[in-house]
Amino acid sequence: MFSHCPASTIKEKCGVFALFAPDEDVARLTYFGLYSLQHRGQESAGIAVSTNRKLVCYKDMGLVTQAFSEKVLTIMKGESAVGHVRYSTTGSSVERNAQPIVAQAHHHIAVAHNGNLVNAALFRDELNTNGGLKGTTDTEIMAELIARNPAPDLETAITDCMDRIEGAYSVAILDRTGTIYAMRDRHGIRPLCIGRLGNDHGWVVASETCALSIVGAEFVREVNPGELVRIDDFGPSTVYQLESPRSATCVFEFIYFARPDSYIHGRSLYYSRKTMGMNLAKEHPVDADIVMSVPDSGTPAAIGFAQQSGIPYDEGLIKNRYVGRTFIAPDQRIRALGVKIKLNPLLEAIGGKRVVLVDDSIVRGSTSSQIVRMMYDAGAREVHMRVSCPPVKYPCFYGIDMAEASQLIASTRTVEEIQDIIKPDSLRYLSIEGMVGACGLPKERFCTACFNDEYPIAIPQQLQLDKLKFEDPSSRAGVKNGIDLKPDMTRVFDT
Numbered sequence: 001m002f003s004h005c006p007a008s009t010i011k012e013k014c015g016v017f018a019l020f021a022p023d024e025d026v027a028r029l030t031y032f033g034l035y036s037l038q039h040r041g042q043e044s045a046g047i048a049v050s051t052n053r054k055l056v057c058y059k060d061m062g063l064v065t066q067a068f069s070e071k072v073l074t075i076m077k078g079e080s081a082v083g084h085v086r087y088s089t090t091g092s093s094v095e096r097n098a099q100p101i102v103a104q105a106h107h108h109i110a111v112a113h114n115g116n117l118v119n120a121a122l123f124r125d126e127l128n129t130n131g132g133l134k135g136t137t138d139t140e141i142m143a144e145l146i147a148r149n150p151a152p153d154l155e156t157a158i159t160d161c162m163d164r165i166e167g168a169y170s171v172a173i174l175d176r177t178g179t180i181y182a183m184r185d186r187h188g189i190r191p192l193c194i195g196r197l198g199n200d201h202g203w204v205v206a207s208e209t210c211a212l213s214i215v216g217a218e219f220v221r222e223v224n225p226g227e228l229v230r231i232d233d234f235g236p237s238t239v240y241q242l243e244s245p246r247s248a249t250c251v252f253e254f255i256y257f258a259r260p261d262s263y264i265h266g267r268s269l270y271y272s273r274k275t276m277g278m279n280l281a282k283e284h285p286v287d288a289d290i291v292m293s294v295p296d297s298g299t300p301a302a303i304g305f306a307q308q309s310g311i312p313y314d315e316g317l318i319k320n321r322y323v324g325r326t327f328i329a330p331d332q333r334i335r336a337l338g339v340k341i342k343l344n345p346l347l348e349a350i351g352g353k354r355v356v357l358v359d360d361s362i363v364r365g366s367t368s369s370q371i372v373r374m375m376y377d378a379g380a381r382e383v384h385m386r387v388s389c390p391p392v393k394y395p396c397f398y399g400i401d402m403a404e405a406s407q408l409i410a411s412t413r414t415v416e417e418i419q420d421i422i423k424p425d426s427l428r429y430l431s432i433e434g435m436v437g438a439c440g441l442p443k444e445r446f447c448t449a450c451f452n453d454e455y456p457i458a459i460p461q462q463l464q465l466d467k468l469k470f471e472d473p474s475s476r477a478g479v480k481n482g483i484d485l486k487p488d489m490t491r492v493f494d495t
């Protein structure tokens, strides 16, 4: 749907891409950038372009390829663009949920956000005095804080906003003149990088480096924690820097969220995941015939485990890669299939074997139970489960809505108790040291709060109580039409 956009009202999640390239087909290139960030959100996609000092925005439900047609991209001419892909927790209409959010008051901007503010509630009443807040999303609050700021220049409005908001935010902002701003919270929890188009034809801002090559851009640098970067005809320049006590990059980006071909802090995520698997094999060796992964996210760690242990790697579970997106309500018979909707075992590969089964994480545990049962049903003689991160014990307030504490299988259980529930022959997790060591940076550079309760940003008590206040449990991320798509890991990027 096109709009000259009123502010949308969303509580949402995500991948961010922006492009400053006045001579290029910016909407089309942004489409391809979003396409490569599709793993960060599949619920909706949107692009806003600046054209003749106006913002034009189009967003719709579905994958990038479903939301945009050739006709739409052809119409969307402009000098600069900002785009967004989203993973929802509420599943309501595109007007309510999709980004970019466009806000127009003293300033006219389009905002694309990945993260989660922890103090958004402080500003709700202030912004609602004259009405105009349509939803409960922190992205809308951020956009309105900036747009309604009477400061004569947009930069002051943005820096005022940065001074006031707390939490995780990696944000791209487009103004109606085509200038792009990239801003990142003082801890740099979610990734955000800058790239340069070939022949100096323009500049890119993206959640991940994997989105650069698809548009012919090369990596220049990451946006620093607490930094505000302006991108215009003169290229990128730092225009503000918040005090940054320490960086606290989400270690789950290294474990699972970001694409394995992306780099964060100059480190290959594929290589980090493979090293996690190698460390896992060192910490928890086992006598077995074959190493298999829970695809796809467990595969690099499984390969690392196999290389370190000398046990051969083989595929044992085939994943249907198209399950993540369905609009057709399944009947009870289909629902009862559970994880079989996504995974099918290779009987010849598994039968009679002692299997090391490597997964990247266990959150709620229900999927893991089903997969272990599937392995035994397929004829596995033994199943030794190895997990390439520590037990997830605490909830995330910085943009990953993985589950409430009470839903985390490890929140109140020992590894032995979890093994009794999931029922493999053995269950072992990678240590925090083994996980962080594989990422190639000191532990102090990461957020590891969901493993050890060490939250880098204080969480207001009310936020903890309100975390799920606005959410309908039946429409939580990962649950669509009654199918729990990834019941073990409801991974959501909260904005």
Ligand code: SF4
Binding pocket: 189, 249, 250, 251, 252, 253, 395, 396, 397, 398, 399, 400, 447, 448, 449, 450, 451
């Ligand atoms: S709590 Fe966990 S998922 Fe959330 S930002 Fe920290 S490491 Fe990442």
